[in-house]
Every structure is written in C-alpha cells, then in structure tokens.
Amino acid sequence: MKGGGKKIWFHSTRFSIISTIASKELIDFVRDWRTLLAVILVPLLLFPLIFIALPLFLQGEADELQQAELTVQIQTQNGQQPPEALLNEITDSDMSFVIINLEIPDAVNLSTPSAATDNLRDAAESGEYHCILRLRETNSNASESWDYAIISDSTQELSKEAKQRTLHAVLAWEQIVINNTLEESNLTRQEALDPIHWDGDQTISDIASAGERAAFGFSMIVPLVVALWTATSAIQPSIDMTAGERERGTLEALLTTPVLRVDLLFGKWMAVAIIAMISVLLQITGLLLAIEFLASGFLTMPEVSIVGWLLFIASVLLFAIFTVAIELAVAIRAKSVKEAGSTLAPMILLFLGPTLFSQFVNLEGIELWWFIMPIFNVCLGMREALIGVHDPVHIAAWALSSLLYALAAVIWASRQFNREDLVESIS
Amino acid sequence: MNGDLLVTHQLCKRFGEIQALSDVNISFKKGEVVGLVGGNGAGKTTLLRLLSGLYSPTSGRVELFLDDGTTAPVENIRQKLGVVPESTGLYHRFSAWENIRYHSRLHGIDDGRAWIRTERFAKALDFKSNLHRPTRGFSKGMRQKTAIIRALVHGPEVLLLDEPTAGLDVTSARMVRSLVRQLGDEAGTVIYSTHHLAEAERVCDRIVIIHNGTLRASGSPQELMSDTTTDSLEDAYVALTFDVARTDPPPDDRGIISRWWSNVFTGNSRLKQPSIKSAKDSDLNKDDSTLKVESGRLYSNIHSQNSKNIQSTTPPSLQNTPSIGGEEE
Numbered sequence: 001m002k003g004g005g006k007k008i009w010f011h012s013t014r015f016s017i018i019s020t021i022a023s024k025e026l027i028d029f030v031r032d033w034r035t036l037l038a039v040i041l042v043p044l045l046l047f048p049l050i051f052i053a054l055p056l057f058l059q060g061e062a063d064e065l066q067q068a069e070l071t072v073q074i075q076t077q078n079g080q081q082p083p084e085a086l087l088n089e090i091t092d093s094d095m096s097f098v099i100i101n102l103e104i105p106d107a108v109n110l111s112t113p114s115a116a117t118d119n120l121r122d123a124a125e126s127g128e129y130h131c132i133l134r135l136r137e138t139n140s141n142a143s144e145s146w147d148y149a150i151i152s153d154s155t156q157e158l159s160k161e162a163k164q165r166t167l168h169a170v171l172a173w174e175q176i177v178i179n180n181t182l183e184e185s186n187l188t189r190q191e192a193l194d195p196i197h198w199d200g201d202q203t204i205s206d207i208a209s210a211g212e213r214a215a216f217g218f219s220m221i222v223p224l225v226v227a228l229w230t231a232t233s234a235i236q237p238s239i240d241m242t243a244g245e246r247e248r249g250t251l252e253a254l255l256t257t258p259v260l261r262v263d264l265l266f267g268k269w270m271a272v273a274i275i276a277m278i279s280v281l282l283q284i285t286g287l288l289l290a291i292e293f294l295a296s297g298f299l300t301m302p303e304v305s306i307v308g309w310l311l312f313i314a315s316v317l318l319f320a321i322f323t324v325a326i327e328l329a330v331a332i333r334a335k336s337v338k339e340a341g342s343t344l345a346p347m348i349l350l351f352l353g354p355t356l357f358s359q360f361v362n363l364e365g366i367e368l369w370w371f372i373m374p375i376f377n378v379c380l381g382m383r384e385a386l387i388g389v390h391d392p393v394h395i396a397a398w399a400l401s402s403l404l405y406a407l408a409a410v411i412w413a414s415r416q417f418n419r420e421d422l423v424e425s426i427s
Numbered sequence: 428m429n430g431d432l433l434v435t436h437q438l439c440k441r442f443g444e445i446q447a448l449s450d451v452n453i454s455f456k457k458g459e460v461v462g463l464v465g466g467n468g469a470g471k472t473t474l475l476r477l478l479s480g481l482y483s484p485t486s487g488r489v490e491l492f493l494d495d496g497t498t499a500p501v502e503n504i505r506q507k508l509g510v511v512p513e514s515t516g517l518y519h520r521f522s523a524w525e526n527i528r529y530h531s532r533l534h535g536i537d538d539g540r541a542w543i544r545t546e547r548f549a550k551a552l553d554f555k556s557n558l559h560r561p562t563r564g565f566s567k568g569m570r571q572k573t574a575i576i577r578a579l580v581h582g583p584e585v586l587l588l589d590e591p592t593a594g595l596d597v598t599s600a601r602m603v604r605s606l607v608r609q610l611g612d613e614a615g616t617v618i619y620s621t622h623h624l625a626e627a628e629r630v631c632d633r634i635v636i637i638h639n640g641t642l643r644a645s646g647s648p649q650e651l652m653s654d655t656t657t658d659s660l661e662d663a664y665v666a667l668t669f670d671v672a673r674t675d676p677p678p679d680d681r682g683i684i685s686r687w688w689s690n691v692f693t694g695n696s697r698l699k700q701p702s703i704k705s706a707k708d709s710d711l712n713k714d715d716s717t718l719k720v721e722s723g724r725l726y727s728n729i730h731s732q733n734s735k736n737i738q739s740t741t742p743p744s745l746q747n748t749p750s751i752g753g754e755e756e
Contacts, residue, residue, distance in 0.1 A: 013535065017532075021533075027521075028521070248514075249513075250516040250517065250518055252481070253510070253514075253530070253577075254516070254530075256481060256505060256508065256512070257505060257533040258504075258533070258534060423476060423482075
C-alpha cells in the first residue's frame with residue numbers, strides 16, 4: 001500500500017515536472033509576438049484570405065482588363081470584305097477594328113506568323129491594335145464558310161484579352177452562320193444539334209445533398225492543408241526549444257537539474273504538439289468561418305457528422321504526435337538554429353509527397369495496406385472521416401499504425417535527448 | 428569517508444581520439460572551497476561536467492556521500508548539486524526571478540520558499556532590484572549573478588561554478604568571490620574552475636591543478652609552493668605544468684558528407700594540423716608588423732629570418748607558460 005502510494009506520488013511529480021516544462025515553453029513562445037503571429041494569426045486568416053481577398057483581387061484585375069479599349073486588325077485576302085455579321089459581333093464585344101487586305105497564298109496556313117504579323121508586339125504596345133484576325137473564304141455547302149486564325153502575343157495581357165474577345169465574336173458569328181445554314185435546309189437548331197437531350201434539372205438528379213457534396217470537396221483539400229500545416233507549424237517551435245536552447249546555452253543549465261531527459265522531451269513535445277494543434281484548429285475554424293460568412297454565395301457548408309469530426313481530430317492528433325516527435329529528434333541533433341532549419345525545411349518534402357498523392361487515391365475498394373503506410377494512413381483517415389465513411393477496419397488500421405509510428409518516433413526522439421553532446425553548443 | 432562529500436575514482440573521459448581526462452582521483456570535503464586551475468583545454472570543464480553528471484565517464488566513477496554514509500552515483504542525485512555553467516544559460520524573454528523560479532520548480536521547490544531564498548542571495552549580491560527585470564540586456568555580471576542565485580536556490584550541498592568571474596568587472600567579480608567565500612565559511616562545498624591563480628589563491632582553501640587532462644597537484648597554496656620549492660604560486664604552477672600544453676583539435680563529430688563538403692572549400696582535412704611551416708619563407712620575412720593570410724590560414728607575425736627554426740625563436744620560458752587570464756576554454 002505504501003509502495004503504491006509512493007508510485008502515484010512519483011508519477012504525479014513527473015507529470016508536474018512535464019507540465020512545468022510545457023508551461024514554460026508555451027509562455028516563452030507566446031511572449032515572442034513574431035512566432036505567435038506566424039503560428040496563430042496566419043492560419044486563422046489563411047482561408048478567409050484565399051476565399052475573399054484572392055477572388056476580389058482576381059475580379060478587380062478582370063474588371064480592369066474589361067475596361068481596356070482594344071482593337072483587332074482584320075486581315076482579308078484578294079479584296080474580300082469581312083462579313084457584316086462578324087463586324088457587328090466584334091463591335092458588340094467592345095472592340096474596334098481596322099481592316100487591311102493582303103495577298104496570302106492559299107497554300108500558306110493562316111496561323112503561321114509572317115511579315116504581315118511581325119510588328120504585332122510594337123502595335124500592341126503603341127495601342128494601334130492588339131491582335132490580328134486572319135480570314136479566308138472557302139467553298140462548302142454551308143451558307144458561307146471561312147477559315148480563320150487569331151494571331152496574338154500570350155505574354156501580353158492586353159493581347160490575350162483581345163484574342164479572347166475576338167474569339168468570342170467569331171464563335172457568336174459562327175452560330176449565326178450555323179442557324180442560317182439550318183434554316184436553308186428547313187431544320188431547327190434543336191433537331192440538328194441536340195437530338196438526344198437531358199430532361200429536367202441536372203443538379204437535382206444527384207442524390208448527394210449539397211452539404212455532402214461540399215464535404216466531398218472538403219475532403220480533397222483539407223487533409224492536404226492540415227497535414228502540411230501540422231508539419232510546418234511545428235518546425236519553428238521544435239527548433240527553438242531544442243537547437244535554439246543548445247545555441248543559447250540554456251540547455252546545459254537545464255540538464256543539470258534532476259529532470260529526467262525523457263521528461264524534458266515529453267514537456268517540450270507537449271508544448272509543440274499544443275501549438276501545432278491550436279494552429280491547425282484555428283486554420284479549420286478560419287476555413288469554416290470563411291465558408292459560412294464570406295463565401296456563402298458560392299460555397300456550401302460541408303455536412304460532417306460528430307463522429308466524422310471526432311475521427312478527423314483524432315487523426316490530426318496522432319499525426320501531430322508523430323510529426324512533432326520526429327521534428328524534435330532531428331532538431332535536437334543540430335548544434336545551431338541554422339543547422340536545424342536547413343535539415344528540417346527539406347524534410348517537409350517527405351510530408352508533401354504522401355499528403356499530395358493521398359488526395360488522388362480512390363477510396364472505393366481501396367486496399368487495406370494504404371491505411372498502414374505512414375502519412376498516407378492519416379491523410380486517408382481524414383478523407384474517410386470527412387466524407388462519412390466510418391469503416392471500423394480502416395479506422396483500426398490507421399489509428400493503430402499511427403500510434404505505432406508515433407511510439408517509434410518518440411523512442412527515437414528520447415534516444416536523441418539522451419545524447420551526451422547535448423551540452424555542447426557552437427557558442 | 429573522512430568528511431569526503433564528492434569523490435572520483437580513476438576517472439577517465441575520452442572523446443573519440445581525444446583523451447580529455449586520465450585517471451583523475453580526487454575528493455572534495457564538506458565545507459571546502461576548491462579551485463580547479465588549468466590552461467585552455469586542460470580538462471577543467473570536462474571534469475566539472477563529469478562531477479555534475481552531465482557527462483558519463485568513459486571509465487571510473489563519481490560518487491557523492493549521502494547523509495547515512497552510503498554513496499550514490501552523482502547523476503542520480505543532482506538535487507544535491509548546484510551548477511553554474513560557463514554560458515549561464517538564461518532565458519532572455521523571462522525575468523531573472525522567472526528564470527530562478529523555473530529551475531527551482533524543476534528541483535521540486537515551492538515558489539514561496541524559492542522566493543525567500545532568492546531574496547536572501549540577491550541581497551548578498553546587491554541584485555534585488557533586478558529580480559523582476561527581463562534578462563535580455565543584462566550585463567555579463569548580472570547574468571552571472573542570476574545564474575548563481577538559480578544554482579543556490581534549491582539548497583545544494585555542492586556548488587559547481589565554471590569560470591564564474593570570467594568577463595566580470597572588478598566590483599562584480601569581487602562580489603562573486605565574496606559570496607563564494609561566504610558559502611565556504613557557512614560549511615558549503617564549492618568547486619570552481621578558473622584561469623586566475625591569484626583569484627584561486629584568495630578564495631580557495633585548496634587548489635587543484637589540471638594540465639593536459641591529468642591531475643598535477645592538489646593542496647593549499649602554501650603546500651603547492653613548498654612541494655615545488657618555489658616562492659610564488661605562479662612559479663609553482665609553471666613547475667607543475669612543465670610539459671607543453673596539448674593542441675589537440677576538438678573531436679570532429681560532423682558527418683561524412685559535412686566533412687567532405689567542408690574539405691572541398693578549405694582544401695584540407697580538419698584533422699590535419701595547421702602548420703606554421705606551411706607559410707612561405709618570403710611571407711614570414713617580408714613584413715614584421717602585420718598578420719598574414721594565405722590559403723585560408725592566419726599566420727601571426729614572427730620575427731624570424733628562418734622559418735625552419737621558428738620553434739626555437741620562441742623564448743623557452745614562454746613555451747611552458749599556461750594561458751592564465753587568457754581566452755576562455
């Protein structure tokens with residue numbers, strides 16, 4: 001009885017020491033506003049920025065281009081005049097035009113740039129014209145038939161926009177020509193071009209609800225972002241609490257205390273894992289807030305069950321345990337912050353590959369071994385949790401294998417924390 | 428036991444090819460202030476780290492005598508040690524008190540008791556007004572005082588100090604020496620390393636001279652002078668450390684790729700000793716008031732007409748002189 005009491009006291013003391021170390025690390029972390037900004041504020045704002053600022057910016061750029069006054073040079077041959085319908089469509093596309101007549105041999109492809117197109121770049125810069133529409137009338141059974149090509153410069157925004165507007169005008173003109181041809185043959189457009197057609201509204205024929213479809217889309221991007229952010233957000237605190245301590249000489253003083261090195265690892269691990277988890281949860285919160293309040297017009301809130309969310313959080317937690325232990329172990333081997341940074345930064349590629357590829361793995365009929373492979377297992381577990389597939393075998397596979405990897409990572413990290421050269425630093 | 432508190436038996440420490448310490452047998456008695464004196468690379472810091480359990484001995488052992496007369500390996504009873512490393516190791520985003528409190532909590536001391544002891548030591552070191560200031564921007568002396576209080580606050584039986592007065596101004600160094608002496612007078616055991624013979628002579632009951640990883644002598648200043656039939660402690664030191672200080676490079680613990688990559692740029696192996704003979708004769712003769720750089724090496728300017736006899740141009744008396752008061756280890 002006495003021995004049992006002593007054991008409980010020993011464990012509570014150890015937990016108290018681990019908590020003391022973790023608290024100190026968290027306070028130290030919070031006092032540095034730069035790292036706080038990077039790990040807390042950035043993930044919270046990342047998705048709102050992607051959903052709001054980016055579309056607004058792109059819309060602004062598109063509007064600016066829409067306001068631009070553009071001119072197309074129409075090149076015809078052998079005295080031919082461009083059709084009136086085409087010129088009307090070009091005018092309707094907010095473009096002006098100039099017409100020139102050239103002698104282009106029939107054998108020459110209209111798309112091939114020639115001396116007549118050489119000065120397009122200069123003309124676009126001076127505003128004279130921004131793209132060239134080449135026309136050549138051909139013979140066919142249609143009411144009329146033309147070959148065309150649009151010469152443009154894809155490296156200039158105005159030339160690209162002029163090409164788009166010209167193409168739009170040409171396609172509209174083509175519809176007019178098709179309609180005329182059909183009329184001459186006494187056919188309606190639907191009879192000729194749409195003899196087999198969908199009856200009713202395609203969107204309501206999907207048995208998945210809008211929320212479920214949103215969750216499916218969510219599952220394609222969120223595991224990737226969450227896994228990568230877990231790995232990246234843990235790097236800076238991991239380095240600061242290990243190589244940073246070595247470099248500043250604080251680790252030597254810490255190691256002279258009676259604290260077991262494995263407790264030191266657990267204390268630091270707890271602090272980094274908390275930081276990484278908070279960072280990831282803030283990121284998901286930011287994403288949901290962005291969907292609910294900022295992008296409600298074009299995005300639907302995903303429908304994920306409570307079990308799905310719990311499994312999702314469990315998978316993130318297991319991944320954080322594994323990742324943080326590995327990063328702490330790698331960082332503690334380095335004698336300086338620079339050395340640790342240059343080792344850990346490329347390590348992100350090791351996470352990037354599996355997290356990226358796991359987004360393309362087909363979940364239907366998926367083999368069990370996918371749920372055992374490191375990193376893949378967690379990402380696929382997250383995907384299944386989000387789309388509402390709760391297969392007990394899959395869950396057991398990713399949970400147990402993740403625990404196993406996390407345990408291996410912690411054992412390796414504790415070996416690194418027991419290295420004798422930890423007291424040495426470059427300073 | 429004979430009042431011994433801390434004892435080493437055949438203590439050896441090797442780092443790769445480097446034998447840092449060989450067969451060190453030494454005992455420290457309760458209430459004794461002992462100075463570890465030696466030149467750069469002599470092994471003082473290695474011995475202190477072995478005594479504090481930070482390093483494990485390659486062979487031999489360090490034992491601490493417990494109150495009941497039994498002994499225990501030092502790494503198992505760090506509670507009884509207070510250590511001030513050379514780098515002080517303070518968290519700069521924390522105040523002095525927060526630094527002290529963190530370590531005292533790790534020693535299992537409650538905050539109230541830690542504060543009472545902190546106040547007492549801070550008063551002795553004239554440091555009380557700085558306890559709530561962040562340590563960022565602290566002078567070397569202020570950092571050293573914080574580290575000393577931190578090492579004392581849990582009430583250790585042995586205080587280990589690595590170069591505690593290095594870089595301190597006269598007043599701060601005097602204050603630290605005074606505190607050390609006071610701790611000794613109050614039956615505390617203090618072991619501290621220093622380059623300064625005069626300081627060791629003033630503060631310590633006993634001086635331990637370490638040279639090239641071996642224990643050369645141990646005794647009071649008078650005993651050392653009498654044993655070497657010299658008139659001053661400095662002469663006694665020179666007599667005891669007659670052989671040239673070793674110049675082993677630190678152990679190269681870099682990986683194979685790092686070493687190879689470094690060699691690509693430096694054009695030599697780190698294990699290869701920089702040799703004064705590799706300087707061109709003309710360079711050594713040309714100019715005698717500047718430093719020269721060639722092939723990435725810096726050669727000190729030496730008055731010499733013939734570089735082949737460069738060793739003999741250095742006065743013999745200086746060849747054996749330890750670097751007292753010189754650079755830190």
